[in-house]
Amino acid sequence: MFRAELLKLRTTRTPWIIGAVALAGMVLTQVLHLVLPRTLGALASLEGPGLTVGVQAPGAASDLVPGLAAIADLGSAEAQRGMLDLLGNGAGGAGSSGVTALCMLLLGVLAVTTDFRTGGIVPTALVVPDRLRVLAGKAGATAAVALVTGAALALLTAAGLVVAVGTTPGATLALGAGEALAVWGRGLVVLVLLTWLGLAVGTLVRGQVAAIVVVASLALVEPLVQAAALVLTGGTSAATSWLPLTLGALASTGQGAADLLGGTTAVSAWAALAGLTAWAAVLLGTAAVVFRRRDLA
Numbered sequence: 002m003f004r005a006e007l008l009k010l011r012t013t014r015t016p017w018i019i020g021a022v023a024l025a026g027m028v029l030t031q032v033l034h035l036v037l038p039r040t041l042g043a044l045a046s047l048e049g050p051g052l053t054v055g056v057q058a059p060g061a062a063s064d065l066v067p068g069l070a071a072i073a074d075l076g077s078a079e080a081q082r083g084m085l086d087l088l089g090n091g092a093g094g095a096g097s098s099g100v101t102a103l104c105m106l107l108l109g110v111l112a113v114t115t116d117f118r119t120g121g122i123v124p125t126a127l128v129v130p131d132r133l134r135v136l137a138g139k140a141g142a143t144a145a146v147a148l149v150t151g152a153a154l155a156l157l158t159a160a161g162l163v164v165a166v167g168t169t170p171g172a173t174l175a176l177g178a179g180e181a182l183a184v185w186g187r188g189l190v191v192l193v194l195l196t197w198l199g200l201a202v203g204t205l206v207r208g209q210v211a212a213i214v215v216v217a218s219l220a221l222v223e224p225l226v227q228a229a230a231l232v233l234t235g236g237t238s239a240a241t242s243w244l245p246l247t248l249g250a251l252a253s254t255g256q257g258a259a260d261l262l263g264g265t266t267a268v269s270a271w272a273a274l275a276g277l278t279a280w281a282a283v284l285l286g287t288a289a290v291v292f293r294r295r296d297l298a
Contacts, residue, residue, distance in 0.1 A: 002129060002138025006112070010142050015111055019104045020150045026100025027154050030089040031161030038075055038169070075165045076172035082254045084165060085158045085181055087151050087188030090250045099220050101154065102246055105147055105192050106216040109199025112143045114209035122297050132293050136204065140197055140285070147192040155185045187274055188253045194281045195249060201284035204292050223247065242268045248277040 010016045074080055083090070088101045113136075116122035122135075129135050166172045176184075199216055206212040223246045230241040241247060248268070255270035268276070 002134055003141040006138045006142035007145060010112065010146055013115075015115075016108060016146050019108050019111075020146070020153070023101045023104040023150055024153060024157065026104075027087075027089050027157045029100075031084065031157065031164075034075070034080070034084050034161065035165055035168070074172075075169045076175060078175040081162055081165075081174070081176050082180075082184055084162045085155075085176070085184045085188075086250075086254045087154045087158065087185065087192060088250055088253050089154075090253070099224065099246070101192070102195055102249060103217065103220040104150075105195035106199035106202070106220065107213065108146060109143050109196040109201070110203035110212045110216055111209070112139050113200055113203040114207065114212050117207045117297075118209045126297055133289055136200075136289055136292055140200060143196045143200055144193045147196045148189055151185075151189040151192045155188070158185075184254055187270060190274060191249045191252050191277060194277050195245075197281045197285050198245060201281070201288040204288035205284075220246065242273075243276055245277060245280045248273045248280070252277055 075084075088099075090099070113122075116125065125135055126132060162174075166174055202215055203209075203212045206215060223244050227241045227244065227247050242251065251268050251273035252270050255273075
């Protein structure tokens with residue numbers, strides 16, 4: 002089943018398009034990382050007796066300054082970890098593109114809903130009566146595609162970091178090889194888990210359009226909820242840190258948007274990875290039970 006599902010993904014255009022979009026989003030994020038310090042520097046140079054750039058305000062707004070400074074300093078460990086983030090969120094969610102996460106969710110959704118839409122799931126189930134084996138084959142194939150895509154993303158992040166350090170005066174690599182490999186390794190696991198979340202949603206919803214709407218809504222709404230909670234609590238809320246996409250971002254780099262507001266991330270990288278694994282296990286397990294019991298016709 003694994004080879005059959007992998008052949009199906011390899012010979013259709015959708016996974017290739019999803020991978021290309023993920024790579025394009027990463028290129029855009031890396032460019033933003035390179036442009037941001039220069040933009041902030043240009044704005045700072047405009048400040049004078051008659052002009053003040055920025056808003057001086059008490060509370061959470063003033064706490065943004067150190068966080069933005071850390072992101073703008075391409076020689077800092079925080080900024081460099083953000084550049085290596087395979088999700089393309091950047092340091093403290095600075096990029097917040099969400100493109101890679103959405104692509105992985107869609108990959109999982111389309112891997113199963115396409116069979117339901119075309120009716121191909123019925124002959125597949127006749128040839129392989131064990132439905133858990135069918136679902137396991139899809140999980141393995143989508144994981145393989147996610148890993149290949151993640152490897153390409155890692156190469157782009159490495160190139161972006163080299164360019165950033167090479168073009169920034171006084172900047173040096175602040176991350177050791179072990180730390181960089183850890184960021185990439187956790188990022189690859191996160192990509193696979195997000196793909197399985199999409200696979201679970203597609204198996205439960207079955208309708209292709211409806212499943213796409215569900216994962217797109219998750220990718221759009223969750224960052225808004227996270228941002229609102231952080232602003233209202235001044236970066237002290239930990240409840241929204243356990244949402245799936247937020248866990249993915251925390252697991253990848255160990256840095257969260259709370260750091261920008263002068264707060265601290267309440268969930269460690271490994272705890273976030275465990276939390277996201279739990280989300281995937283619960284949803285995929287539920288999907289497996291439903292897939293076995295529900296009529297495919």
